Amino acid sequence: MADRRRRPAARPARPPRPDRGAGWTGREFEVTVGPVAHGGHCVARHEGRVVFVRHALPGERVVVRVTEDRQPGYCRADAVEVLEAAADRVERPCPHSGPGRCGGCDWQHVSWEGQRRLKADVVREQLTRLGGLDAADPVLAGLAVEALPGGPLRWRSRARFAVGRDGVPGLRRHRSHDVHVLDDCPITVEPAARAVLSRRWPGAGTVDVAVDSAGTVTTTRLDRRGVPTSTRVLRAGDDVPAEPAGRAGRHAAGRDWEVEGTGFWQVHEAAADALVGAVSALAGVRPGETVLDLYAGAGLLGGALAPGVGESGRVVCVEADAEACAAAEVNLGDLPQAEVWQGEVDAEGLTGLLEELGGVPDVVVLDPPRAGAGAAVSRVLAGTGARAVVYVACDPASLGRDVAAFTGAGYRLAALRAFDAFPMTAHVECVALLVPAP
Numbered sequence: 296m297a298d299r300r301r302r303p304a305a306r307p308a309r310p311p312r313p314d315r316g317a318g319w320t321g322r323e324f325e326v327t328v329g330p331v332a333h334g335g336h337c338v339a340r341h342e343g344r345v346v347f348v349r350h351a352l353p354g355e356r357v358v359v360r361v362t363e364d365r366q367p368g369y370c371r372a373d374a375v376e377v378l379e380a381a382a383d384r385v386e387r388p389c390p391h392s393g394p395g396r397c398g399g400c401d402w403q404h405v406s407w408e409g410q411r412r413l414k415a416d417v418v419r420e421q422l423t424r425l426g427g428l429d430a431a432d433p434v435l436a437g438l439a440v441e442a443l444p445g446g447p448l449r450w451r452s453r454a455r456f457a458v459g460r461d462g463v464p465g466l467r468r469h470r471s472h473d474v475h476v477l478d479d480c481p482i483t484v485e486p487a488a489r490a491v492l493s494r495r496w497p498g499a500g501t502v503d504v505a506v507d508s509a510g511t512v513t514t515t516r517l518d519r520r521g522v523p524t525s526t527r528v529l530r531a532g533d534d535v536p537a538e539p540a541g542r543a544g545r546h547a548a549g550r551d552w553e554v555e556g557t558g559f560w561q562v563h564e565a566a567a568d569a570l571v572g573a574v575s576a577l578a579g580v581r582p583g584e585t586v587l588d589l590y591a592g593a594g595l596l597g598g599a600l601a602p603g604v605g606e607s608g609r610v611v612c613v614e615a616d617a618e619a620c621a622a623a624e625v626n627l628g629d630l631p632q633a634e635v636w637q638g639e640v641d642a643e644g645l646t647g648l649l650e651e652l653g654g655v656p657d658v659v660v661l662d663p664p665r666a667g668a669g670a671a672v673s674r675v676l677a678g679t680g681a682r683a684v685v686y687v688a689c690d691p692a693s694l695g696r697d698v699a700a701f702t703g704a705g706y707r708l709a710a711l712r713a714f715d716a717f718p719m720t721a722h723v724e725c726v727a728l729l730v731p732a733p
C-alpha cells in the first residue's frame with residue numbers, strides 16, 4: 296500500500312483560467328455568422344469563443360469589430376463589413392441605424408419577411424430550450440410570425456426618447472447611455488416623432504410621447520430620475536398646446552377605450568385589434584362562462600371577451616395599477632358581466648382571489664409584463680384546471696419558462712400564434728393556448 300504521508304497529495308490540476316478576453320474589445324476579425332439568438336443578434340464563433348454579432352444575418356461572412364468583452368464565455372460585436380451577404384439583407388431604410396449609431400432597432404438591414412422568419416426561429420428556440428418542447432411539435436414547427444397591417448415603418452404610436460445633457464433628443468446607442476441625436480425616427484408615427492424631435496428639452500432626461508386614435512399627441516417630460524415633470528398636449532393638426540385631455544382615447548375591437556396618458560396600451564397602432572382577434576379565437580368563450588383577465592390594463596382583453604360570456608357569465612379583470620383600474624371601470628361600464636379588481640397578481644393573491652371567486656374559471660387570459668407571470672403564478676393557474684389558458688407574451692423567453700411551469704403542472708401547449716408587433720426590432724408578441732393535458 297502506498298505511504299500516503301511520503302507522497303505529497305497530488306494537487307488537482309487547476310482548470311485553465313477562463314479567458315476573460317479583456318483584450319478583445321476593438322479587435323476585428325472575420326466570422327461566418329451562425330443562427331439568430333434572442334435579443335437581436337446572431338451567434339458566431341472565433342478562437343473557441345461565442346461572439347454575439349449585431350447587424351448580421353445567419354449564413355453571412357462578415358468582418359466584426361468587438362464592442363464589449365466582459366464575460367468569459369462570450370463577447371459582443373458589430374458586423375462592420377459584409378463579405379458575403381444573405382438573401383434577406385436590404386438597404387437600411389433609417390439613416391440613423393447601423394453599427395455604433397442609434398440602438399433603437401435591431402433588424403433595419405433585413406427584409407420585412409426575413410425579420411419575421413428570424414423572429415419565428417427565436418420563438419421556436421426559446422420554447423424548445425426554455426419551454427422544454429420538442430422542436431418537431433407541430434405547434435412549433437408550423438409557426439409563422441404574422442405581419443400586422445401598415446408595413447414596417449411608422450407603426451409606433453408610443454415611444455420614449457432620450458435627452459442629452461444639452462437638451463437635444465434622440466435614442467440611446469446600443470448598451471450605452473450615450474444619446475444618438477435624431478431628426479426623425481421612421482418607425483414612430485410622424486406626429487409623435489415630430490413633437491419630440493423637432494425641439495430641445497432642456498433639463499429633461501427622457502420624453503414619453505403617445506398619439507391616440509384621434510391624433511392627439513401627448514408628450515410627458517421626465518427628469519433625470521425618471522420623475523414626470525410636465526405634460527403637453529397637441530390636438531391633431533394643431534401646433535398650439537391645448538389643455539390636458541385627461542385620458543387618451545383609443546379605438547380597438549369595435550369599441551372606444553380610455554387609457555391613462557402613461558398607462559399601458561399596445562405600441563403598434565394595429566396590435567390591439569390583432570391581439571383581441573387572436574385571444575378571442577383561442578379562448579372561444581361561451582355564454583355563461585367565467586373568465587379571469589389577469590394583468591388587465593385598461594380592460595382591453597376582458598372587455599373584448601365579455602360579450603361572448605353574455606350577462607349570465609362573468610369576466611373578472613385583475614390589475615395592479617390604480618389609474619389603469621379607473622380607466623378599466625370606465626371602459627367596461629356598459630358590460631355588467633365585467634368587474635375590475637385592483638390587486639397584485641402573485642401566487643398568494645391569486646389563491647385568495649380564486650377562493651373569493653368560489654369556483655373554477657373556465658378561461659384564464661393573462662398578459663403579464665416582460666418578465667412573465669413566473670413559475671409560482673403559472674402553477675397556481677394550472678391548479679385551477681381551467682379549460683383554456685390564453686397567454687399573451689411580449690418576451691418569448693418568459694413565455695418559454697412559464698410554458699415549462701404549465702406543462703410540468705399538467706397542461707400542454709395546444710396552439711401558438713405570433714405577431715410582428717414591433718417591426719425592425721427583435722421583439723415579437725406571442726399568444727399561446729394552454730389546455731389540460733389528457
Ligand SMILES: C[S@@+](CC[C@H](N)C(=O)[O-])C[C@H]1O[C@@H](n2cnc3c(N)ncnc32)[C@H](O)[C@@H]1O
Binds near residue numbers: 589639
Ligand atoms: C402587458 S400589460 C397588459 C395590459 C392589457 N392586457 C392590454 O392588452 O392592454 C401588463 C399590465 O400588467 C400590469 N401589472 C404588472 N404587474 C402586475 C402584477 N403583479 N399584478 C397585476 N397587474 C400587474 C401593468 O400595470 C400593465 O397594465
